[in-house]
Amino acid sequence: xxxxxxxxxxxxxxxxxxxxxxxxxxxxxxxxxxxxxxxxxxxxxxxxxxxxxxxxxxxxxxxxxxxxxxxxxxxxxxxxxxxxxxxxxxxxxxxxxxxxxxxxxxxxxxxxxxxxxxxxxxxxxxxxxxxxxxxxxxxxxxxxxxxxxxxxxxxxxxxxxxxxxxxxxxxxxxxxxxx
Numbered sequence: 001x002x003x004x005x006x007x008x009x010x011x012x013x014x015x016x017x018x019x020x021x022x023x024x025x026x027x028x029x030x031x032x033x034x035x036x037x038x039x040x041x042x043x044x045x046x047x048x049x050x051x052x053x054x055x056x057x058x059x060x061x062x063x064x065x066x067x068x069x070x071x072x073x074x075x076x077x078x079x080x081x082x083x084x085x086x087x088x089x090x091x092x093x094x095x096x097x098x099x100x101x102x103x104x105x106x107x108x109x110x111x112x113x114x115x116x117x118x119x120x121x122x123x124x125x126x127x128x129x130x131x132x133x134x135x136x137x138x139x140x141x142x143x144x145x146x147x148x149x150x151x152x153x154x155x156x157x158x159x160x161x162x163x164x165x166x167x168x169x170x171x172x173x174x175x176x177x178x179x
Contacts, residue, residue: 072170074144079172082147086137086164089176093130096121106167106175133179137164147174 044050048067050058059067069075080088085104092101098121102114120126135151142148145168152159165177 069144071143071145073168073172076145076168076170076172078168078174080174082139082142082149082166082174083137085166085174085176086149090130090134093117093126093133096126104176105179106177107169109177132162144168 041050041056044058045052045056049064050056066075089101089104092098092104098114098117101117102110105113117126120129132153133151135153137149137151140148140150140163147166149164149166150161151164153162154160164179166174167177168174
C-alpha cells in the first residue's frame with residue numbers, strides 16, 4: 001500500500017513540477033513575444049511610420065504622403081511658374097540687368113551664374129545668348145517640384161533641342177536648375 005501511495009504522490013509531484021515548468025516556459029515565451037512586438041513598434045515610431053502613443057498604430061499611406069512628400073516643396077503652392085521665370089530671365093538679359101537675371105536661377109547657383117553672365121557680357125556674347133534663348137519654351141516633363149522644358153537652338157543650319165530644368169523653391173517660385 002505504501003508503495004502505491006508513494007508512486008501516486010510521486011506522480012503528483014512530477015505532474016506539479018511539469019506544470020510549473022510548462023507555465024514558466026509559456027510565460028517566458030509571452031514575455032519574449034511582447035518585447036519583440038514592442039521593439040518592432042518602436043522601430044516604426046523611430047522611422048516616423050507609426051504613432052508614438054500606445055498601441056503604436058501605423059500611419060495610413062495618405063497620412064505618410066502628407067507628412068513626407070515624395071519631393072521637396074511638392075506641396076508648396078506655386079507663385080511663379082517656370083514660364084514666368086524664363087520670361088523674367090530673358091527680360092533681364094535684354095535689359096542688361098545681370099543681377100536680376102542671375103536671381104532666376106536656384107539660390108545655390110546665383111553667384112556662379114552672375115560671374116558667368118558677366119564673363120559672357122565682357123566677351124560681347126550676351127546678344128548671341130539672348131538670340132539662342134529667345135525661343136518658344138516647350139514643356140517636356142513636369143512634376144510636383146521638378147520640371148523640364150526645351151527650346152530649339154539653331155546651330156550649323158539645324159535646330160537642336162536644348163533642355164532647361166526647373167525646380168520649385170520653398171516659396172513656390174520655380175527657379176532654373178540648369179540651362
